Amino acid sequence: MSSTFSLHQLGWRPEYAQHLTLDDFEVGYPARVAAVHRDGLVVFSSRGQGTVVVPRHVEADAGIAVGDWVLVEHEADRVIRLLERQSLVARMAAGEDHRRQSIAANLDALFIVSSCNDDFNPSRLERYLALALDASITPVVVLTKADLCDDAGDYVAMAERLAPSIAVVALNATHSASVGQLLPWLAPGKTVAFVGSSGVGKSTLANAVIGDAVQLTQGIREDDARGRHTTTSRDMFPTMTGAWVIDTPGMRELRLGAIVPDLGAVFDDVAAFAAQCRFRDCRHEDDAGCAVRQAVMEGTLEARRLDNYRKLQREAAHAQRSIREEREHGRQFGALVRQAVRSKRERLEQ
Numbered sequence: 001m002s003s004t005f006s007l008h009q010l011g012w013r014p015e016y017a018q019h020l021t022l023d024d025f026e027v028g029y030p031a032r033v034a035a036v037h038r039d040g041l042v043v044f045s046s047r048g049q050g051t052v053v054v055p056r057h058v059e060a061d062a063g064i065a066v067g068d069w070v071l072v073e074h075e076a077d078r079v080i081r082l083l084e085r086q087s088l089v090a091r092m093a094a095g096e097d098h099r100r101q102s103i104a105a106n107l108d109a110l111f112i113v114s115s116c117n118d119d120f121n122p123s124r125l126e127r128y129l130a131l132a133l134d135a136s137i138t139p140v141v142v143l144t145k146a147d148l149c150d151d152a153g154d155y156v157a158m159a160e161r162l163a164p165s166i167a168v169v170a171l172n173a174t175h176s177a178s179v180g181q182l183l184p185w186l187a188p189g190k191t192v193a194f195v196g197s198s199g200v201g202k203s204t205l206a207n208a209v210i211g212d213a214v215q216l217t218q219g220i221r222e223d224d225a226r227g228r229h230t231t232t233s234r235d236m237f238p239t240m241t242g243a244w245v246i247d248t249p250g251m252r253e254l255r256l257g258a259i260v261p262d263l264g265a266v267f268d269d270v271a272a273f274a275a276q277c278r279f280r281d282c283r284h285e286d287d288a289g290c291a292v293r294q295a296v297m298e299g300t301l302e303a304r305r306l307d308n309y310r311k312l313q314r315e316a317a318h319a320q321r322s323i324r325e326e327r328e329h330g331r332q333f334g335a336l337v338r339q340a341v342r343s344k345r346e347r348l349e350q
Helices: 022-027 056-062 122-134 152-162 176-185 202-210 268-274 291-298 303-349
Strands: 028-037 040-045 048-052 069-073 079-082 088-092 100-105 109-115 138-144 167-170 191-195 235-238 244-247
Touching: 022 028, 028 048, 040 069, 056 079, 088 122, 100 191, 109 122, 109 176, 109 202, 122 138, 122 152, 122 303, 138 152, 138 176, 138 202, 152 167, 176 202, 191 202, 202 235, 202 244, 268 291, 268 303, 291 303
Parallel strands: 109 138, 109 191, 138 167, 191 244
Antiparallel strands: 028 040, 028 069, 028 235, 040 048, 069 079, 088 100, 235 244
């Protein structure tokens, strides 16, 4: 397939042009990020495919992700600036790192992939749903290996109970007619991404949608339903339908990157009961008059749902503290640098 695309084919929207001036177009041209490497970016534009470098101040300010739009200098393969995003999927870095990692930008839909086996995990699905809805991206739960289980309908029903308004699709990732169920989200110029744990068939599914086996796949260990890591970088590929697919590595430790995620969109039942609590600041633990705990005791609210809701709330609060601390550290460091510069200038003037 050709690597030269029109802006419309690349998913360009009129909203992006609103942030550009005539002067911008005189010095640069818009391009879309297809891959992020240590030494630069692979971009697609009306000029074709190319590699551009990112000045340190641009990368530090933006944290460029696959799917981003950037303005590239006409006379040099260099990014001038990042264009304003329509959406961004981000997470807090795994481990002790408190950085916020950009995963994919300007998505129209997020395919949350699980499988009809022991990998199916309601709490993990809720986590991904919160991630998508908080970023204003349409989530679609995709259940693979439907052909290998006794009754895929049971898994569909469990997924639908998590968020009744969210589309759930069960399919066989190796069968083209079955994968065709995803076509409503794969219109020309649209961009989607696949997320999910390793071994659920994300790369196999992406290959089927892209129409070319550009991603290597590996087998699954049937004894524990876990697969080996296959995708090791984030890349954007054109599909046969004209849509774009971003494939991401398996995320074994996905922590919310939003400061205040809209958990109510996923846990609407918890939110409904919380509205009936006696106190507005009820923590839903041992508080008097807690309608949420009462619902759990009466069996009208699943205890697992409440536990996961509170866990994600704690993660969001931790992310907020970490981001505040990082900003404060940056402010203090900047003040020290400015003081050092002033002191050196005063010594030179003496």
